[in-house]
Amino acid sequence: MSVELQLPDLPPPFSTLAAPHRHSAVIEGSEFLAFAERADSPPEALAQLAALRTRYPDATHHCWAYQIGPLYRFSDDGEPGGTAGAPMLRAIGGQGVDRVMVVVVRYYGGTKLGTGGLVRAYGGTAAECLRTAPRVLVRGRVTLRVGVGFGHLSALYHLLGSVDAVRGEEEFTAAGVLLPVSLYPEDAPAFAQAMRDATSGGATVAVVDSV
Structure with missing residues (x-):
């Protein structure tokens, strides 16, 4: 006699980071340190942010963005509105990953980048960090x-x-x-x-x- 199983509907699989990852860049004298890590809840993402603020207390800015399923948040942390957090969030979507927190720590180097330059710096640094990070496909069981x-x-x-x-x-x-x-x-x-x-x-x- 065959076995009949009523299997539940599972959420679709998603790609996320297999391990924390870091990428750095120097742009017009400013140092940008990007950190990306898996986060399964907003409190977990914000705990990662708090740890980096403690680790780099003298940085000029700690900008961040996370995407956790339908939940997302971002912050420019003192940079002009729309020049940091939003480009970083778009980088997460562009790299096709989910349940991810990205923080970009900036040390100001004395040269203003302008609105477009900031968008490219934050978005590009975040995207490169995610692009080079190890990934894993998560499937429901x-x-x-x-x-x-x-x-x-x-x-x-x-x-x-x-x-x-x-x-x-x-x-x-x-x-x-x-x-x-x-x-x-x-x-x-x-x-x-x-x-x-x-x-x-x-x-x-x-x-x-x-x-």
Whole structure:
């Protein structure tokens, strides 16, 4: 008998940064230090900003922008309106990444860049930082709760080794083991069917949630 799973709708995959990244440039005597890092919430993004303000307390400006799904914010931090934060936000969109915070720290070098020059400096430095940063594609997973008797533990572990699965914490019961397993949605039905086949229908497989 085939296994029917009601899989939840998952959010679309997105590209984000695999690790924090830095890029620097000197433009007309001013030093621009760009920092980009993944941020999954506004408080996380603002914590990154606070850390950089502490690290570079003597900088002239700490301009920033973040994009976290539908949420976004930016700041010119004293630069003329629209010359820093907004170009940085456009750089995030132009690089096709999400859940990202970008901070550009400027040390003024004595030469005014003008409105257009500031837009190019902040937007360009942010874009280059993001362009050269390592990336990762984040895809949603579904979590299955698998139950097997003690006699079928080896079958469970063997099947887990054949798919890209993230194992949760085992829960031992009088009848056997319950184990949360997170899989990509395209792998879940075949895994559930293989689990039932390997245990002659003795395994239980239920959808718990998505991550």
